[in-house]
Structure formats: C-alpha cells, structure tokens
Amino acid sequence: xxxxxxxxxxxxxxxxxxxxxxxxxxxxxxxxxxxxxxxxxxxxxxxxxxxxxxxxxxxxxxxxxxxxxxxxxxxxxxxxxxxxxxxxxxxxxxxxxxxxxxxxxxxxxxxxxxxxxxxxxx
Amino acid sequence: xxxxxxxxxxxxxxxxxxxxxxxxxxxxxxxxxxxxxxxxxxxxxxxxxxxxxxxxxxxxxxxxxxxxxxxxxxxxxxxxxxxxxxxxxxxxxxxxxxxxxxxxxxxxxx
Numbered sequence: 001x002x003x004x005x006x007x008x009x010x011x012x013x014x015x016x017x018x019x020x021x022x023x024x025x026x027x028x029x030x031x032x033x034x035x036x037x038x039x040x041x042x043x044x045x046x047x048x049x050x051x052x053x054x055x056x057x058x059x060x061x062x063x064x065x066x067x068x069x070x071x072x073x074x075x076x077x078x079x080x081x082x083x084x085x086x087x088x089x090x091x092x093x094x095x096x097x098x099x100x101x102x103x104x105x106x107x108x109x110x111x112x113x114x115x116x117x118x119x120x121x122x
Numbered sequence: 123x124x125x126x127x128x129x130x131x132x133x134x135x136x137x138x139x140x141x142x143x144x145x146x147x148x149x150x151x152x153x154x155x156x157x158x159x160x161x162x163x164x165x166x167x168x169x170x171x172x173x174x175x176x177x178x179x180x181x182x183x184x185x186x187x188x189x190x191x192x193x194x195x196x197x198x199x200x201x202x203x204x205x206x207x208x209x210x211x212x213x214x215x216x217x218x219x220x221x222x223x224x225x226x227x228x229x230x231x232x
C-alpha cells in the first residue's frame with residue numbers, strides 16, 4: 001500500500017524552528033518528486049514547497065522562501081521540511097504529497113499523507 | 123503567487139450538473155496545461171480528481187471532467203451525487219518549480 005506518514009509537528013514559539021518529516025512506503029521513493037502543502041485552520045490549501053527526484057529542482061512559495069528548506073533522503077525514503085523563523089501565520093496542518101512523476105514541472109499530487117499539525121504561538 | 127479565484131460555493135440537486143471555475147493569470151493557468159483539481163471531505167486529506175486540465179486518474183468517476191479556456195479552468199460534475207459534497211480546489215503550475223492553489227469551492231448537494 002502506498003503510504004505517506006508525516007511527523008514532527010507541534011507547538012513552537014514565534015521565531016523558533018521545527019523540522020517536519022514524511023516517511024514514504026509502498027512505492028519507489030526516488031522515482032517521484034514530492035511536495036509540501038499546508039492548510040491553516042478553517043482555510044484553503046496553500047502550496048509550500050516541492051523537490052524533484054534527485055533534489056536538483058526545488059521550488060518555494062513566496063511566503064516561506066528564505067525561511068523553509070525542503071530536502072529528501074532517498075536512502076531513507078524520507079522527505080523533510082526545515083522551518084526556521086516561524087511565525088503565527090505558519091500555523092497549519094502540513095501535508096506531504098507524492099507527485100505523479102520525477103519532475104516538478106506541472107505534475108499533480110496523487111498521494112497525500114494525513115498531515116502533521118504545526119502551531120506557532122507564544 | 124496570488125491564489126487562483128474560485129467561487130466560494132456552488133450547489134445542485136442530485137443528478138444535476140455543477141461547474142466550478144478557477145481563474146488565474148497568463149503566468150499560471152493561461153500559460154500551462156498543468157491544472158489539477160482536488161476534492162477534500164471534512165477532516166480528510168485532499169484527493170486528486172483531475173490533472174493536466176482534462177485527465178482523470180484511475181478510479182475517479184467519469185462524472186468529473188475538466189476544461190480550460192484562456193486564464194480560466196473549470197471542473198464539471200455531472201450527475202451530482204450525495205458523496206460529491208465536499209470542498210474542491212484547483213491548482214496550477216506557475217513556473218520556476220512553483221504552484222498555486224485556488225481559494226476553494228464548497229459543493230453542496232441539495
């Protein structure tokens with residue numbers, strides 16, 4: 001079964017850091033690009049960041065560029081999101097999603113995890 | 123990276139058709155045939171319903187169809203069913219390895 005399991009969320013103070021992880025199983029991880037998408041409480045989906053299969057192509061939303069870093073470890077079948085200088089408006093449920101191809105040029109997200117919650121508050 | 127514009131809500135009776143619009147710009151929807159649509163039930167993760175503007179993943183009923191004209195993409199649900207009641211989001215590639223989602227539309231089955 002294809003599965004994505006996020007972890008690492010929690011309550012953190014503004015300005016602090018947090019690292020999210022996404023463990024993938026049931027598919028050949030390094031055959032696919034991956035994305036992070038977030039959803040603030042009661043709000044819509046917001047694309048955060050994406051990475052292609054070999055980490056050679058990476059994109060960020062303007063709202064997180066310079067503060068967040070996406071990475072992957074294909075040997076560990078894992079995707080990461082390092083979040084620095086967190087702000088209250090980063091509070092959201094963070095999903096990792098598998099892309100339908102190796103690249104992140106237009107590809108859709110066909111498998112989603114259940115998300116991990118990040119709350120930024122003092 | 124402004125969010126794509128969707129109507130806040132649409133509704134229809136069982137068996138009817140509803141269409142959700144998704145309006146972007148010439149930098150995203152209008153420039154790429156990379157529009158996807160996601161269905162999200164309350165408390166659940168999103169589910170891919172349409173990709174590459176018109177293509178349906180395996181397992182998605184053919185009641186769901188997509189199209190695009192200029193800077194506006196559309197999702198049509200024909201033969202509306204109770205289980206189609208959910209939030210729907212469009213998403214477009216916006217260049218330079220970036221994406222943008224729509225504001226979301228709540229579909230209500232009357």
